[in-house]
Amino acid sequence: MQNNPFSLDFGAEPGLYIPRLSEQSKIIDTFTSKTPSSHIFLIIGARGSGKTVLMTSISHEIIKDDKWLHVDLSSEGDLLNSLATQIYKNTKAKFPKIKLDISIKGVGVTLENDDKYQDIQVDLDTMIKTLDKKGIKLLITVDEIINAKNIREFTSYYQHAIREKLPVFLIMTGLFKNIRALQNNRSQTFLKRAPKVELGSLNLLRIASKYEEVFGLSFEYAEEMAKETAGYSYAFQLLGYYTYEAGKKMPDKSVMLDYVVALEEGSYEKIWEELSQDEKRIAIAIAKADSNVTTKEIREELELDSNSFSTYQNVLKKSGVLSSATSYGTLGFELPYFREFVLRQA
Numbered sequence: 001m002q003n004n005p006f007s008l009d010f011g012a013e014p015g016l017y018i019p020r021l022s023e024q025s026k027i028i029d030t031f032t033s034k035t036p037s038s039h040i041f042l043i044i045g046a047r048g049s050g051k052t053v054l055m056t057s058i059s060h061e062i063i064k065d066d067k068w069l070h071v072d073l074s075s076e077g078d079l080l081n082s083l084a085t086q087i088y089k090n091t092k093a094k095f096p097k098i099k100l101d102i103s104i105k106g107v108g109v110t111l112e113n114d115d116k117y118q119d120i121q122v123d124l125d126t127m128i129k130t131l132d133k134k135g136i137k138l139l140i141t142v143d144e145i146i147n148a149k150n151i152r153e154f155t156s157y158y159q160h161a162i163r164e165k166l167p168v169f170l171i172m173t174g175l176f177k178n179i180r181a182l183q184n185n186r187s188q189t190f191l192k193r194a195p196k197v198e199l200g201s202l203n204l205l206r207i208a209s210k211y212e213e214v215f216g217l218s219f220e221y222a223e224e225m226a227k228e229t230a231g232y233s234y235a236f237q238l239l240g241y242y243t244y245e246a247g248k249k250m251p252d253k254s255v256m257l258d259y260v261v262a263l264e265e266g267s268y269e270k271i272w273e274e275l276s277q278d279e280k281r282i283a284i285a286i287a288k289a290d291s292n293v294t295t296k297e298i299r300e301e302l303e304l305d306s307n308s309f310s311t312y313q314n315v316l317k318k319s320g321v322l323s324s325a326t327s328y329g330t331l332g333f334e335l336p337y338f339r340e341f342v343l344r345q346a
Contacts, residue, residue, distance in 0.1 A: 005214060006241035008262070016214070018206045018236065020054050023197045027058050030195075031139070031169045032065070038195050039162055043173040045199030046320020046335070048234025048267045051173035052143050054199070058171065059141050069094060069131060070139045075146060079154035080120045083140065087127050098134060100127050121157055128166045137167040145174040147181035152188060159190055176318035177274065198318070201231025201334065211240065215249045225250060228259075230336040238262050260337050268341045271321065278304075280345070282312050283321060286331050287342035294329050 005016040027041050043051045063070045071086040073079050088100055128138060140158075145151050161168040174182075183191035204226045212222035225243075228251070229235035242258045243251045251259065275283065285298050299309040313331075316322040323334040333339050 004241055004244045006237045006244060008237065008241055008266070016210065016240070017050075017053060018202050018210060018233075019057060020050065020199065020202075023054060023199070024058055024061070027171065027197065028061055031062065036169075039168060040158070040170045040172075040194045042179055042191070042194050042196045043171065043199065044176050044179055044196055044318070045173075047175070047271055048232065049199040049320060050202075050233035051199060053233075054197075055141050055143065055171050055173050059139060062139055066094075067135055068137050068139055070141070073140060073142045073154075075142055075144055075148075075151060077150065079142070079150050080124065080157055083154070084120055084123055084127065087124070087131075087138070091127070091131065095134070095136065098130065098136075100130055121160065124157065125161075125164065125166070128161065128168060132167050137169060140168065140170045142170070142172045144178075145172045145182060146178045147185065151182060152185060155182075155191065156187055175274070177315065199233075200320075200324070202229075202233055202236060204229075204231055207231065207236050210236075214240065215243065217249060221250060228256075228336060230334065232335055234267055235259075235263060235336050238266070260340075263335075263337060264341050268335070268338060271319070271335075272341070272345060275316075275319075275321070276312075279312055279316055279321075282309075282316065283333075283342050284346045286322075286333070287339045287346065289331075291332065292330050295331055296329070298331060 003015075007015065023043075030036055030038055030041070043055055045051045059070050059072070062068050069087070069090055071083060071090060073082055073086070091098055091100055131138060142151075142154070158168060158170055179191070179196075182188055183194075204223070207226035207229055208219060208222040211217060211225050212219050215222070215225075217225070225239065226236075229239055239251060239255075239259050242255045242262070243249075246252070246255050248255060272280070281302060282298065285301055286293060289298065295309070295313070299306065302309075304312075313322065317324050317334075320334055321338065323332045333342075
């Protein structure tokens with residue numbers, strides 16, 4: 001049996017995936033322009049929507065140009081020291097002729113002078129200016145940012161680098177709530193002006209085309225299989241994975257059970273945990289109602305004023321829970337089998 005082309009891993013670039021060509025081109029074209037309109041993009045989406053995969057794909061494309069250096073940072077720990085360390089190591093690996101004569105904690109750099117480590121930001125400026133003189137641009141990627149001190153310190157340095165006109169480009173991914181909390185800090189309001197790419201559902205015809213190719217289905221049956229994913233990127237991988245593992249051409253009852261359980265355990269439980277009590281109340285009320293329930297009906301049932309309900313509704317949409325594609329004034333879920341999951345929580 002050949003290796004399964006689908007992946008269960010979050011974040012890793014799968015062997016078989018559906019590229020978001022429009023979003024990818026937008027970011028690459030902006031960053032590689034002679035006069036970039038922005039040096040930063042924030043990729044926002046629900047868990048499992050493909051944020052990390054998109055960011056990874058973009059970075060792989062950009063660094064094909066040998067005038068780019070890429071540094072990928074973890075949102076945990078000291079980002080500034082990690083950035084300095086990785087710039088040094090990656091420069092040494094990709095551009096061995098470039099000498100970065102600075103002091104970096106934990107790297108063990110042999111200095112040509114006796115200067116001691118003073119300010120990490122000074123060292124970063126020195127390194128990036130050295131790269132700039134060689135015509136090299138720096139791409140930084142950070143996955144799943146949160147509103148934490150280390151992230152705020154890093155983004156504050158990034159803002160400084162842009163003011164200094166250093167060739168630093170930044171892509172960060174995050175959940176809507178986390179990015180909103182971060183940019184509401186007094187020192188981070190510049191992030192509100194940063195262009196954002198919000199990831200919604202994948203095109204069902206593209207999903208069907210992939211299933212048709214892998215399983216040898218007629219397009220009609222591939223479409224039916226695609227509908228079971230509702231365009232959710234993680235669901236596309238899961239349903240394909242379990243169908244392939246079972247040696248089936250189409251998912252049967254056993255495959256569907258594995259698929260739904262994996263959706264809940266791998267994604268929905270965490271999404272539910274991150275909702276506020278009022279957001280959960282709204283989700284439960286929608287799940288219990290008819291499929292064409294209106295906004296007004298749910299709002300009146302929960303005795304919420306129009307402004308409060310609108311705020312919660314917006315968060316649920318931005319978090320990938322509620323669909324933005326339903327008929328005007330009606331409410332429905334974006335994620336496949338999420339209604340059934342919510343009913344079990346209730």
